[in-house]
Amino acid sequence: MSVYKKISIAVIKRLPRYYRYLSDLLKLGITRISSKELSIRMGITASQIRQDLNCFGGFGQQGYGYNVEYLHNEIGNILGVNDKFGYIIIGAGNMGQALANYTNFEKRGFILKGVFDVSSDLIGQKINGHEVIDLNNLETFLKSNKVDIAMLCVPYDQTPIVADRVARLGIKGLWNFSPMDLKIPHDVIIENVHLSDSLMVLGYKLNEKLKNSQ
């Protein structure tokens, strides 16, 4: 086994943010940046930036800082933006349609392969160039299409059922939009987007602010 240093999830979660800031710098035509300058822009410490980056390698140069384009590429590689994951969307309601129209995902290496639903009102309709497919045809579809990720935008009670079904069909990653913690007994990576959790945290913070300003 190779010498393997486990990268903490705290670091991983900051990578997309670095990537965004570096994209912005590129657009601004800024070619080099120091950890100090970036720390001011991002509102974190320069120390943390250097520590984070050095988990993956020495991307900078003493006395100079970091080359923006190079660092942007390196972080892109770490995040796998060139790796091309295929994904499907299950559930073509508003959330599913919103995701199907997110063009940003493709820039980051995620390719939409199909959109599925059970409703005959939706099946056959075109969403962002993709005809909604009958969920009954999922098995057939997955036999002839390389799909790594399923985004689950189905009703609450359907979520665990659909999750289990796609996991058995070889899907390796799930992006879950239902307000539940999926526990499926397969070797699948799950990333939850708990919107109402996020909103409740906002509500808590608002209440705190109101209390303190009284």
Add this chain to the structure above:
Amino acid sequence: MSVYKKISIAVIKRLPRYYRYLSDLLKLGITRISSKELSIRMGITASQIRQDLNCFGGFGQQGYGYNVEYLHNEIGNILGVNDKFGYIIIGAGNMGQALANYTNFEKRGFILKGVFDVSSDLIGQKINGHEVIDLNNLETFLKSNKVDIAMLCVPYDQTPIVADRVARLGIKGLWNFSPMDLKIPHDVIIENVHLSDSLMVLGYKLNEKLKNSQ
């Protein structure tokens, strides 16, 4: 000033999750639970549960555990589910419409007051019982409606402009769906939902798994 212990954001972020699990227990008709039993269900330590809860008060009873309904209510109060925040949605595209149809928010104390857009195709259309209002009428609307939170579902380049505008109109909280970190110079609480960041973390984890299984 009162003796005030600052609650860490790590604890706050776990509260909605406790709330969900307790709701589930209630639905299952379970009336009491120990930190041990809950820890198994949630996949965290019993110690952490007790520590978290004791930031806010002693909700349990030695030898017995926690009364599910009581604890559910207490956490609900901490999160302010009875406090009734008014919110508006700005941008009635797919994401805005998806949010307008989320009935869960109301159960948690968030009341939809209005949906806004600039597109004449959308203005006047009904979404979940709310007629889409011309964004030009925002100022007038806010004069006669108590609104605490704005959910921003507008295009990338419009986001900071709209954020600034609503902040000046007295909105206290922003729920931001654009892939940028809002920096507005007002006393406003911002909660970001960076969907592509979340997806990229999923992509990273998938790559790691593939590497390790080779």
Add this chain to the structure above:
DNA sequence: TAGATTGTTAATCGATTAACAATC
């Protein structure tokens, strides 16, 4: 009462920040 389980203090672990030698 005896058993169970909390509330809370103490120990450990991990993440962030500070400091500085290395070096461009």
Add this chain to the structure above:
DNA sequence: TAGATTGTTAATCGATTAACAATC
């Protein structure tokens, strides 16, 4: 070269876990 800034080690801080006395 002198100045700037990284890479990296050490110190600090905060969060999680363990332990146990208190008590229902």
